[in-house]
Amino acid sequence: MIPLSDLFKDYTLGEAERRALGQNGHLLLPGLLTDQASSRLVLSLRNVVQRGKHAVKGHEPQRFSAEFDDYLASLINHPQMLALARNILGQDIRYDHCVSLVRPPGTPAMAWHSHEYAEDDPSLGFIRIFFYVSGFASDDGGLKVVPGSHLFRDRSISAKNDVDLRDDWLLGKTHPETGEDLNIEHLDAPPGSIIIMWTHAAHGVVARKADSTTRYCVVYAYRNPGRSSDARWIGEAFEAQPPSGCAELMPLY
Numbered sequence: 001m002i003p004l005s006d007l008f009k010d011y012t013l014g015e016a017e018r019r020a021l022g023q024n025g026h027l028l029l030p031g032l033l034t035d036q037a038s039s040r041l042v043l044s045l046r047n048v049v050q051r052g053k054h055a056v057k058g059h060e061p062q063r064f065s066a067e068f069d070d071y072l073a074s075l076i077n078h079p080q081m082l083a084l085a086r087n088i089l090g091q092d093i094r095y096d097h098c099v100s101l102v103r104p105p106g107t108p109a110m111a112w113h114s115h116e117y118a119e120d121d122p123s124l125g126f127i128r129i130f131f132y133v134s135g136f137a138s139d140d141g142g143l144k145v146v147p148g149s150h151l152f153r154d155r156s157i158s159a160k161n162d163v164d165l166r167d168d169w170l171l172g173k174t175h176p177e178t179g180e181d182l183n184i185e186h187l188d189a190p191p192g193s194i195i196i197m198w199t200h201a202a203h204g205v206v207a208r209k210a211d212s213t214t215r216y217c218v219v220y221a222y223r224n225p226g227r228s229s230d231a232r233w234i235g236e237a238f239e240a241q242p243p244s245g246c247a248e249l250m251p252l253y
């Protein structure tokens with residue numbers, strides 16, 4: 001049993017922050033992770049990378065990360081994690097996945113995409129909480145987003161680069177609430193940053209420079225139950241015997 005220590009430093013996620021998340025589709029909380037959590041996460045993510053060398057197809061450590069590392073598993077129902085998720089989604093939530101996003105130097109860009117969940121029912125939320133342990137620069141493994149894109153609840157956003165996104169999905173689209181043109185934004189995140197993102201938000205990642213360091217990141221996803229979920233990556237054995245205190249978070253519905 002791993003003793004619980006603080007995951008986050010003090011922060012405010014009140015009405016203003018929830019409104020910004022609702023309007024933009026993402027919320028950056030810079031440097032929120034405690035130093036202890038950051039150091040522990042790097043060890044865990046290195047462990048997952050090691051375990052990935054013997055991956056079994058369909059149950060890869062990268063995609064089912066919490067199932068291959070006790071510290072990552074212990075965070076699924078960490079009180080600060082659940083408080084954060086419930087602050088946004090309300091009380092009734094389920095765990096959906098925990099995926100490692102480790103990007104060594106030279107990792108190529110990731111194309112623009114969005115994710116699915118209950119496209120026809122905005123009352124069912126799905127958030128992803130990215131732990132950018134090592135942070136990133138906008139031109140070095142950085143996350144890019146389109147504020148307002150999540151409001152379209154479009155699971156099929158896809159473009160191989162910024163030019164294609166502008167020429168296709170973005171063309172003529174305006175923010176449903178502000179009426180402003182939708183635009184690409186390249187984020188910067190200091191080490192220890194958390195980014196919360198609604199699942200339908202358009203996002204992509206720029207290449208990690210060849211002479212950079214490894215970028216350590218892990219994402220945890222939570223949702224309101226109500227629909228099936230394509231990214232519900234929970235192995236049968238893990239679901240049957242979830243970590244202590246996690247049973248109520250595991251079911252699909």
Ligand SMILES: O=C(O)CCC(=O)C(=O)O
Nearest residue numbers: 101110143203204205219
């Ligand atoms: O690696 C990242 O920063 C984001 C990865 C991503 O786009 C995703 O998990 O959907």
